[in-house]
Amino acid sequence: MPALIVGNWKMNGLGEDIAEIAAMAGSGGRGLWIAPPFTLIDRAVIVSAGAVKIGGQDCHANEKGAHTGCVSAAMLADLGAGFVIVGHSERRRDNGETDAGVRAKAIAGKAAGLEVILCIGETQGQRDAGETEAVLAAQLEGSLPDDAEALIIAYEPVWAIGTGRTPTLDEVAAAHRFIRERLAARFGGAGHGVRILYGGSVTPANAGELLRVDEVGGVLVGGASLTAQSLLAIAAAA
Secondary structure, eight states: OOOEEEEEOOSOOOGGGHHHHHHHHHTTOTTOEEEOOGGGHHHHHHHHTTTSEEEESOOBSSSSSSOTTOOBHHHHHHHTOOEEEEOOHHHHHHSOOOHHHHHHHHHHHHHTTOEEEEEEOOOHHHHHTTOHHHHHHHHHHHHOOSSOTTEEEEEOOGGGTTTSOOOOHHHHHHHHHHHHHHHHHHHGGGGGGSEEEEESSOOTTTHHHHHTSTTOOEEEESGGGSSHHHHHHHHHHO
């Protein structure tokens, strides 16, 4: 199975930056996934011309209602999005999202026909305290939907996001093997088919070695996904 390369633009991108997605689509970027800000999703779907899958960075758990400023999974699907990211560490930190809330969003995304990238990961303090596996187990237990269909897990050690730091390859491998074990325990055989991405300061320089690690089925890329040149270099490393 080819490695999955997912770009998360976070709160970056104006209309002029759509040109980067067009360049990805037209320069060998077929199979890339990009989550631009909500304001660019419809234009990104158009310029990607089906070559790059476009998704949302978050969704509300409800399909509609009195939730000012929120976007539902159904709205994302209506714009042509094909996936949604839920539980990103920045949402958990900045917006106080809980495992139960992330689970509700994952269920909503699947119900709208979207593939769901569900993020988990430990802080530096938790890793230093030897709590990595306990944290990952708790997040999986509380955040996972009822089945493995259309589900992707992204392991993002919080301390490596945007810092330029990455875990050692052995640490990445250990975390991904542990996640696989938990998925298999939860979903049986279907748990072995869930792709597990690594996210956390992925760059063209380190993507190749990260993608060779056991149980790493792709990468979730932040800042390095903002330009076609950088993200295509990561795709080439795959």
